[in-house]
Amino acid sequence: MFIWVTAVLVYLAAVFHRTSLGVASLEAGARFHVGPAALGTFTVLQVGVYASMQVPTGLLVDRYGARRVLTVAALLMGLGQLLFAFATSYPLGLLARAVLGVGDAMTFVSVLRLVAAHFPARRYAAVTSFTAALGALGNLASTVPLSLLLASVGWTATFAVTGAATAVYSVVLMLRVRDNPVGVVPEPVDRTESLRTVLTQVGHAWRTPGTRLGFWVHFSTMFAPAMLGLLWGFPYLVQAQGLGEATAGLLLSLLVVGAIVGGPAVGTMISSHPEWRTPLVMTYLVTALGVWALLLGWPGGHVPLWLLVAGFAFLSLGGPASATAFALARDYNPMRRVGTATGVVNVGGFVAITVSALAVGVLLGLVASLGPATAFRIAFLSVVAVLLLGLWRTSVWWRRARAAVFDAASRGEEVPVRIRRRSWDLAPAA
Known part of the structure; x- marks a missing residue:
């Protein structure tokens, strides 16, 4: 249960970062000097990166374990949000959201892999649904609380603090998350597989x-x-x-x-x-x-x-x-x-x-x-x-x-x- 809670907090952060631009769209338009169509590109880019990373993420989780992938995901999300905090040009802003999108994309599959390993099969659907529901709290946090934070401390401080907190949390993941329950011997994984074997x-x-x-x-x-x-x-x-x-x-x-x-x-x-x-x-x-x-x-x-x-x-x-x-x-x-x-x-x-x-x-x-x-x-x-x-x-x-x-x-x-x-x-x- 502790491992699941630790992992779910990363997913909550991922949803928060993914939807954080919703209440900051007007500020983003003024900061990057772009109109609605260019702002829409932020969302399309992030969703496109997310979709394209799902199969590679699944392969990485099966090969290297959910703990390592989640740790990298938290680091990437933190770095992406930090870059977004200090970006003042539109191309740099797009790069920041792309990095954030890669980290976001690596989160949910990793969490579900931990659920599959640590909970009985009959409880998998229920725990998965609870995971998604708790992740939705990140969406709520990116509405009124984030807008109040933006209004009080401004763009740079808001995104820098949330990005730094996510990056630091990667240490907790590395130290506290286990890929398998204690006493369970995982199936051997060949990490030298060829590309052809992976595609198979x-x-x-x-x-x-x-x-x-x-x-x-x-x-x-x-x-x-x-x-x-x-x-x-x-x-x-x-x-x-x-x-x-x-x-x-x-x-x-x-x-x-x-x-x-x-x-x-x-x-x-x-x-x-x-x-x-x-x-x-x-x-x-x-x-x-x-x-x-x-x-x-x-x-x-x-x-x-x-x-x-x-x-x-x-x-x-x-x-x-x-x-x-x-x-x-x-x-x-x-x-x-x-x-x-x-x-x-x-x-x-x-x-x-x-x-x-x-x-x-x-x-x-x-x-x-x-x-x-x-x-x-x-x-x-x-x-x-x-x-x-x-x-x-x-x-x-x-x-x-x-x-x-x-x-x-x-x-x-x-x-x-x-x-x-x-x-x-x-x-x-x-």
Whole structure:
């Protein structure tokens, strides 16, 4: 438990640093002398770096252990934030966020690898959900507390102090975190493997139906609330829906509160009933389509406040639902490959965030002359398109993963979850 708490604090710091630019966007624009489009590049760059680092992070965790990777992650996040504190040019600011993004990208997969090693498999989903919920506290810390700190001590002191604290915490990680419980002998790892062998390991993880299902579950569930919270939710609420900035901020906070409250609830549920995992995800995705249909199809384009509140509250459950993806990676891969499989799965959601955020921005630019309300209705159709793609691929790999479970059970192999064959299941392999 102590090791998990120590590691979760790093993840909380990672989420804080990742979202810290949200309340500092106006100060960033003035400091770097750039407009909204250039400021958006900070977010797209950071998310892109995060996504591209997931598979390498998984490989590093499997090869060198979560303790070492987490230590390096804390150092990089601290250095990135320190550089951001003193940067005065836009290119240097981008470099600082890129370094921060690399450290951030190495955090969550490492923490989940520790969870897989130190907790029983039946508790993995619950602990993963609690981890994500606690990480969301970092998002809360990057709102009002960070804005007050910025107002009182200024840009440089704020980011320098938070960066230095994160870098110093790497010492705690190195001294207090263990990759495996006391008395457990880890599987031997060949650290001289060739690139071909490493790529083969990634290929094995990707070809595992449970991993592929986890990828598409993560792709489908977590991108919409993250895209709204990181970039387009605030301008949508203020410009398209005519809400005041304070009201819009409160509404966006629902995305965080939903993750904090929903995470433990979903995690406990799927830990007690693992057979509910994918049906729960499919229910969320279908209902999310209905929510987007209401938000985008409401007559006149101006959605009532009660519907915005209900819609954002429901969409916030996408983060907790995405924890199912990591449980799938944990259950259907051997322990020596869990880090790699977790990294593969984690790519899914951040690819979807990048694609949807860019698509919304491009479409807004193309139809800006139609007015904010109409422009956002058209631009958010790209979100629906990404959601439909994810729903389709999730349903395909759900059937294939179930078929793999049935085939393994018929061969007398141990399977992580016992399920009953349905009429819509794929035929048994010959």
